[in-house]
Amino acid sequence: MNTREPDGLLYENLANHIAGLIDRGGFRSGDRLPSLRKTCVQHGDSTATAMQAYVTLENRGLIEARPKSGFFVRSRWSDTAPEPCLTAPCCKVRTIKSRSLIGQVFEAAGRSDIIPLGAACPSAEVLPAEKLSRMLRAVDRQNARRAIMYDPPPGCEPLRRQIAKRSMEGGENLQPDEIITTVGCMEALNLSLRAVAAPGDIIAIESPTYFGVIESIRELGMRVVEIPMHPRDGMDLEALELALGRHKIAACFCTPSFNNPLGSCMPDKNRQRLVAMLAKRQIPLIEDDIYGDLHHGIVRPRTAKSYDREGLVMLCSSFTKTLAPGFRVGWVAPGRFFDRVLNLKFTNTVATATLPQLAIAEFLQNGGYDRYLRGVRVFYGEQIQRFSEAIAHSFPTKTTISRPTGGFVLWVGLPKGCDALALHEAALARNISITPGPLFSATPAYRNFIRITCAHPWSREIERAIVVLGELAKQQLG
Amino acid sequence: MNTREPDGLLYENLANHIAGLIDRGGFRSGDRLPSLRKTCVQHGDSTATAMQAYVTLENRGLIEARPKSGFFVRSRWSDTAPEPCLTAPCCKVRTIKSRSLIGQVFEAAGRSDIIPLGAACPSAEVLPAEKLSRMLRAVDRQNARRAIMYDPPPGCEPLRRQIAKRSMEGGENLQPDEIITTVGCMEALNLSLRAVAAPGDIIAIESPTYFGVIESIRELGMRVVEIPMHPRDGMDLEALELALGRHKIAACFCTPSFNNPLGSCMPDKNRQRLVAMLAKRQIPLIEDDIYGDLHHGIVRPRTAKSYDREGLVMLCSSFTKTLAPGFRVGWVAPGRFFDRVLNLKFTNTVATATLPQLAIAEFLQNGGYDRYLRGVRVFYGEQIQRFSEAIAHSFPTKTTISRPTGGFVLWVGLPKGCDALALHEAALARNISITPGPLFSATPAYRNFIRITCAHPWSREIERAIVVLGELAKQQLG
Numbered sequence: 001m002n003t004r005e006p007d008g009l010l011y012e013n014l015a016n017h018i019a020g021l022i023d024r025g026g027f028r029s030g031d032r033l034p035s036l037r038k039t040c041v042q043h044g045d046s047t048a049t050a051m052q053a054y055v056t057l058e059n060r061g062l063i064e065a066r067p068k069s070g071f072f073v074r075s076r077w078s079d080t081a082p083e084p085c086l087t088a089p090c091c092k093v094r095t096i097k098s099r100s101l102i103g104q105v106f107e108a109a110g111r112s113d114i115i116p117l118g119a120a121c122p123s124a125e126v127l128p129a130e131k132l133s134r135m136l137r138a139v140d141r142q143n144a145r146r147a148i149m150y151d152p153p154p155g156c157e158p159l160r161r162q163i164a165k166r167s168m169e170g171g172e173n174l175q176p177d178e179i180i181t182t183v184g185c186m187e188a189l190n191l192s193l194r195a196v197a198a199p200g201d202i203i204a205i206e207s208p209t210y211f212g213v214i215e216s217i218r219e220l221g222m223r224v225v226e227i228p229m230h231p232r233d234g235m236d237l238e239a240l241e242l243a244l245g246r247h248k249i250a251a252c253f254c255t256p257s258f259n260n261p262l263g264s265c266m267p268d269k270n271r272q273r274l275v276a277m278l279a280k281r282q283i284p285l286i287e288d289d290i291y292g293d294l295h296h297g298i299v300r301p302r303t304a305k306s307y308d309r310e311g312l313v314m315l316c317s318s319f320t321k322t323l324a325p326g327f328r329v330g331w332v333a334p335g336r337f338f339d340r341v342l343n344l345k346f347t348n349t350v351a352t353a354t355l356p357q358l359a360i361a362e363f364l365q366n367g368g369y370d371r372y373l374r375g376v377r378v379f380y381g382e383q384i385q386r387f388s389e390a391i392a393h394s395f396p397t398k399t400t401i402s403r404p405t406g407g408f409v410l411w412v413g414l415p416k417g418c419d420a421l422a423l424h425e426a427a428l429a430r431n432i433s434i435t436p437g438p439l440f441s442a443t444p445a446y447r448n449f450i451r452i453t454c455a456h457p458w459s460r461e462i463e464r465a466i467v468v469l470g471e472l473a474k475q476q477l478g
Numbered sequence: 479m480n481t482r483e484p485d486g487l488l489y490e491n492l493a494n495h496i497a498g499l500i501d502r503g504g505f506r507s508g509d510r511l512p513s514l515r516k517t518c519v520q521h522g523d524s525t526a527t528a529m530q531a532y533v534t535l536e537n538r539g540l541i542e543a544r545p546k547s548g549f550f551v552r553s554r555w556s557d558t559a560p561e562p563c564l565t566a567p568c569c570k571v572r573t574i575k576s577r578s579l580i581g582q583v584f585e586a587a588g589r590s591d592i593i594p595l596g597a598a599c600p601s602a603e604v605l606p607a608e609k610l611s612r613m614l615r616a617v618d619r620q621n622a623r624r625a626i627m628y629d630p631p632p633g634c635e636p637l638r639r640q641i642a643k644r645s646m647e648g649g650e651n652l653q654p655d656e657i658i659t660t661v662g663c664m665e666a667l668n669l670s671l672r673a674v675a676a677p678g679d680i681i682a683i684e685s686p687t688y689f690g691v692i693e694s695i696r697e698l699g700m701r702v703v704e705i706p707m708h709p710r711d712g713m714d715l716e717a718l719e720l721a722l723g724r725h726k727i728a729a730c731f732c733t734p735s736f737n738n739p740l741g742s743c744m745p746d747k748n749r750q751r752l753v754a755m756l757a758k759r760q761i762p763l764i765e766d767d768i769y770g771d772l773h774h775g776i777v778r779p780r781t782a783k784s785y786d787r788e789g790l791v792m793l794c795s796s797f798t799k800t801l802a803p804g805f806r807v808g809w810v811a812p813g814r815f816f817d818r819v820l821n822l823k824f825t826n827t828v829a830t831a832t833l834p835q836l837a838i839a840e841f842l843q844n845g846g847y848d849r850y851l852r853g854v855r856v857f858y859g860e861q862i863q864r865f866s867e868a869i870a871h872s873f874p875t876k877t878t879i880s881r882p883t884g885g886f887v888l889w890v891g892l893p894k895g896c897d898a899l900a901l902h903e904a905a906l907a908r909n910i911s912i913t914p915g916p917l918f919s920a921t922p923a924y925r926n927f928i929r930i931t932c933a934h935p936w937s938r939e940i941e942r943a944i945v946v947l948g949e950l951a952k953q954q955l956g
Contacts, residue, residue, distance in 0.1 A: 354804035
């Protein structure tokens with residue numbers, strides 16, 4: 001499955017060397033790094049190694065590529081608040097209690113009178129609505145009858161072909177017949193969970209993690225054990241190892257590329273180790289790669305799936321964050337659990353809507369998806385930067401802010417004494433939606449954390465909203 | 479919820495009187511019945527009562543309305559085989575075993591080299607593809623951005639408004655905020671089951687019933703108890719009463735209007751009694767009304783939901799059989815379980831695709847849905863007639879055929895000694911798909927039954943396929 005082997009750790013050494021220079025002021029914000037060729041000559045490495053080192057630094061958020069100008073040291077975090085530290089959730093197994101707040105957060109996303117910093121939904125202004133609309137018309141013109149008929153599981157063949165083709169980027173090299181299309185990533189995750197775990201079973205999850213998955217696990221009658229997260233490197237594998245020794249874990253759910261809400265990106269060697277650790281115990285890994293295409297650096301992170309030799313990794317994703325949330329088109333590559341997931345897909349929704357699948361297949365083939373992604377990545381990188389600076393400026397001292405290297409959300413830690421749920425209420429009363437931290441755990445954690453979505457183009461209204469949020473937080477501190 | 483009270487049993491008496499006349503040859507095939515006015519005068523009833531009586535006779539398949547000419551005694555069943563008798567499934571509680579055959583049946587539906595008498599999927603030639611395509615373009619032109627964005631649960635407001643408006647026809651008089659849109663009827667059924675029952679729980683189902691629901695219940699880890707069916711009147715309520723006394727039943731799943739595969743239509747007074755029986759024990763009724771709009775007679779059967787006083791009936795339906803299977807748009811009116819279903823909808827698929835919902839809303843409002851339905855009902859009535867006659871002509875003697883008064887499938891009982899699974903195999907080898915009877919039960923029943931879908935316009939190929947099926951069945955008998 002995997003063709004792109006890492007070339008030892010040469011590039012990591014080189015990356016660490018450069019990172020050290022940046023750290024000690026050898027390179028400063030805005031400085032141009034030596035060209036790839038020059039770096040090769042200086043360090044005696046191959047161009048590939050130098051490239052990989054630069055990409056690693058990009059993924060760490062230290063440098064950025066500017067088209068046709070080379071690599072520059074990012075200024076991004078200089079004006080912002082410190083990072084949050086390693087999370088420390090309660091590691092007991094949890095039966096999850098019902099959380100009615102989720103509906104409220106989601107509902108706010110649909111209101112036009114709200115400054116939408118809550119739901120992690122891309123902005124209509126950024127999505128390629130016009131082009132998708134052209135694709136829809138093209139598909140419909142070609143064959144209106146096909147569009148209204150079923151496309152039974154595994155789903156739309158042209159779309160699966162395009163997904164397979166693109167899977168080289170993540171290093172998986174999937175075949176179309178390894179893929180099942182789904183109603184967004186949520187159905188993919190749901191079917192994966194149901195395929196490998198039963199009610200009462202324990203799922204190891206990241207803490208914090210996307211509240212929808214916690215709720216989904218709860219509704220399936222399963223339990224969770226939460227694993228601490230490093231704010232940049234993602235899941236703490238030592239802690240996972242401990243949990244695996246202590247509990248009978250049925251599956252592990254993980255978002256190696258840009259955990260929602262942390263934005264962490266698991267280093268390649270950790271991904272490799274994670275897959276090996278689970279394979280040793282024959283535990284399936286449900287990998288959520290929904291933000292994988294939205295890395296701010298140049299090269300897409302490899303998926304954990306790309307290290308999978310045993311078909312134990314179930315890779316889930318969708319086009320919800322990149323192209324069209326309302327199309328509800330996702331997919332899963334469930335490895336050895338293909339037949340189980342296929343049958344579950346049939347009993348859950350029979351099939352995925354045909355027309356949106358055909359339109360996305362057309363977009364991937366002829367719509368300039370890569371060009372579009374390049375633009376949107378730069379946009380989200382800049383948004384993250386701008387929001388971080390504004391938050392650091394307006395929020396109480398001792399606020400911490402995550403350093404995402406992909407996606408479009410920030411995880412903001414408020415000083416002890418702040419209450420995210422009360423802040424959420426107060427903000428809603430001022431027509432601002434945010435997502436309170438406690439949603440991202442089944443434990444009573446993250447009471448002073450909030451998630452801020454930076455998907456909507458920066459504006460005076462958003463600027464004012466951030467100021468208001470800062471004031472509300474300060475009021476809480478008295 | 480209910481405004482249309484039945485006017486006692488007057489109309490039933492009148493209907494039975496006329497049915498008796500037809501039965502004893504007082505009226506013969508093709509005879510015109512007295513006008514409504516004349517009938518009123520003769521029997522001293524109101525026009526409404528006479529109308530209701532005629533409609534009842536229509537729903538029983540005894541008479542048919544011809545536009546501007548009045549009511550005529552149907553010839554439909556004179557040239558066909560006898561009806562199947564009351565079903566007699568094993569009434570033990572069943573844990574369902576995996577049934578891999580379903581995928582095969584469904585897959586055949588997608589193949590263009592197959593005569594499609596298997597999956598109960600409407601034909602692309604009959605569906606209003608062109609008009610839906612116009613609706614899609616209209617919606618997209620009006621607001622391409624809206625179409626690509628989420629329409630979070632309960633789902634597309636314009637669509638819920640149209641569904642609510644139409645719900646007067648079934649007697650429910652729903653409000654838009656009682657409805658949640660879903661990914662086809664299958665998601666509606668799934669969420670309903672999950673809302674009211676847990677793994678291990680027992681669901682009372684019709685026997686035979688739609689195999690997708692049996693499979694869905696199995697995948698949810700629930701068990702079933704199968705209730706016998708009267709071939710015309712549907713679920714045997716005496717048998718249900720017995721089962722309710724014997725087992726702790728968590729929910730009842732029922733298709734009062736045109737059970738798939740039987741095509742039975744439960745009389746109004748049975749629906750009323752069913753709802754009351756379950757309400758007495760506070761057991762939810764999951765009502766599948768997916769074929770409700772496809773009655774061959776003039777008036778739509780009332781739903782069981784229309785008799786619901788306690789919010790215990792969860793009405794599920796979709797536009798899969800009427801407008802566009804590939805749009806995957808269904809809905810549920812879950813009564814008192816609204817909040818549970820809403821949360822499950824969110825965790826299952828987040829939302830239903832926006833654009834197909836908007837297009838169907840537009841079709842319901844401005845597309846002449848009722849005119850289209852009138853045409854398609856006549857078409858399906860005629861198809862059922864033609865297929866029945868052909869089957870009666872080509873199949874072995876002692877074959878029985880159901881008398882559906884709605885929908886587009888026939889339930890065909892072959893003589894003892896025939897094996898439906900072997901017939902299915904042999905037919906597939908001749909490029910003909912049918913659905914073998916055993917799929918429609920969790921018990922080892924219906925081994926000599928098959929379901930024939932009559933949705934595809936009658937043709938020489940279909941005529942030949944029926945002849946081939948008859949020959950294959952005769953070969954089995956030696």
